[in-house]
Amino acid sequence: SGPTFTIWGKNACPNVNGTEMVYNGFTGGKSYSEKGGGANTLCLPHNPEKLPYGISVIDGDDFGHLYGAEYQFSVHRVHIQEDVPCAVCRVKMASSSIMIPGKHSCPTYWRKQYSGFLTASWHEYESTEYLCLDDDPDFIEGSRRDDNGRLFYPVKTVCGSLPCPPYENNVLVGCVVCSK
Structure with a gap:
């Protein structure tokens, strides 16, 4: 098995001996205008799978947001506003x-x-990484004080630059960690 990497702006991996594609898809992340949400950029697969359960939040809008990505320049065959x-x-x-x-x-x-499910900062807060929180997370005993700090919120999709279909609008995003 070997290390993985993401090639941004390409549909396939480099044609290099010993390199193989795991999957390809759409580039996604937070909106440039939102302070919160995930801080890193994701490679979203073409064939998402629905989360098999719901998640309760305090307020109806307590979610990070996941957007698609667009080019803001033109070069070679690529034009402004095209998705990445x-x-x-x-x-x-x-x-x-x-x-x-x-x-x-x-x-x-x-x-x-x-x-598990994808988590990030609330979309009105400062950015964090998108992190995959286990389906069945534990908690620290006696830690139920409201101290804030680094906060985890579930993430929902936002259609537009994120292609729908195959994605659906306002849907929680699952995640998996795999090894090879």
Whole structure:
């Protein structure tokens, strides 16, 4: 097994001996105008899988947001406002793990470490990384004080630059961590 990397702006991995594609899809992340949401950029698969359960929140709008990505320049065959593709690639003969947003199963021949749901800061707060929180998270005993700090919110999709279909608007996003 080998390390993984994402190639941004391409539908396929480089044509290099020993490099293979794990999956390809759409580039996604927070809106440039929102202070909150996830801070990192994601490669979203073409075939998302629905979260098999709901999540209760305090307020109806207590979610991070996940948007698609657009180019803000033109170069070669690419034009302003076009959406950005991505591919996640693996270099053979090493050891790796990967978090895949929008899925709860792993690609063929990958081992699932855990599945869960995508979390980030609330979309009105400062940014955080999108992180895959386990389906069945634990808590620290005696920690029920309202101290704030780094806050986790579930993330919902926002259609537009994020293509719907295959994605659906205002839907919670699952995730899985796989190893090979």
